[in-house]
């Protein structure tokens with residue numbers, strides 16, 4: 001297995017590290033950020049969304065000690081780490097700065113072999129592939145794919161839904177809307193932001209927003225005719241995407257729900273897709289490692305061909321778990 005580095009130790013970087021360590025997947029070779037290591041260690045140890053890390057966490061200026069693992073801390077305020085000299089193979093970029101090709105290429109120029117971007121790239125030209133666990137990870141081509149985007153948390157929640165409905169019933173066209181927790185890209189109180197709607201207080205508003213999920217899905221299924229948007233709402237994590245599609249083949253609510261039950265226990269989607277039989281709210285899925293959790297009681301079918309399906313996802317933990325699984329996969333190829 002090659003060395004994996006976490007670059008950007010914010011919500012996704014810390015949650016990915018927690019998932020990698022607690023699921024015994026790997027110990028990151030290094031963690032890098034531009035902030036103080038002690039502050040970052042404190043945030044890792046005591047997390048508002050996931051509670052106290054169940055182990056020992058301390059920091060010095062150049063390292064974290066988590067459990068019995070010493071993990072190098074590289075402050076990259078002035079320059080990116082020299083990945084080649086360090087022997088790092090896969091950099092998971094969780095800073096939002098690698099969504100352009102030049103931002104991601106900077107890691108390759110510093111000697112990394114692969115960059116895994118924790119977001120949708122700005123355009124198809126800004127990455128070599130969009131690869132999602134359970135969907136198309138096996139399309140990874142080590143000689144061609146060096147900058148890999150894993151899409152967004154919403155992409156990963158939507159993809160199993162689109163895959164199953166597409167394969168079993170055929171999708172003519174459709175819309176999705178995700179009701180999404182707020183994130184650090186929004187404002188705590190009102191202030192002008194680049195995206196106008198982000199200018200209003202995140203914990204006090206329902207904020208319509210764009211979603212890059214449809215664009216990322218088109219990389220996987222170029223013929224897919226789906227588009228959608230997001231509504232950012234005042235929860236700290238935990239989101240739900242509703243997909244409304246017209247299907248080719250007439251179906252029933254019972255048939256659709258049975259399709260998802262079967263898919264959730266399939267080899268390809270076990271651990272990625274799950275189903276809820278009972279009625280819950282978003283608190284139910286906070287901390288879940290599955291990245292697409294179908295709320296079966298919400299499934300609706302109108303006139304046989306108009307279908308509505310809702311999938312929950314912990315936008316942090318579900319996505320971060322897929323991210324470390326993907327990084328591990330690339331590091332082993």
Ligand SMILES: NC(=O)c1ccc[n+]([C@@H]2O[C@H](COP(=O)([O-])OP(=O)(O)OC[C@H]3O[C@@H](n4cnc5c(N)ncnc54)[C@H](O)[C@@H]3O)[C@@H](O)[C@H]2O)c1
Pocket residue numbers: 007008009010011012013032033034035076077094095096097118119152153183184185315316319
């Ligand atoms: N939060 C979510 O629910 C979520 C889900 C999926 C994907 N994402 C994506 O993941 C990325 C990170 O999101 P986040 O919510 O973790 O953001 P965040 O603001 O919590 O974390 C970003 C981290 O990157 C660090 N950073 C900034 N510039 C840096 C630099 N030049 N070098 C090193 N570190 C730097 C920051 O100090 C911070 O710790 C974004 O692209 C976001 O779209 C977020």
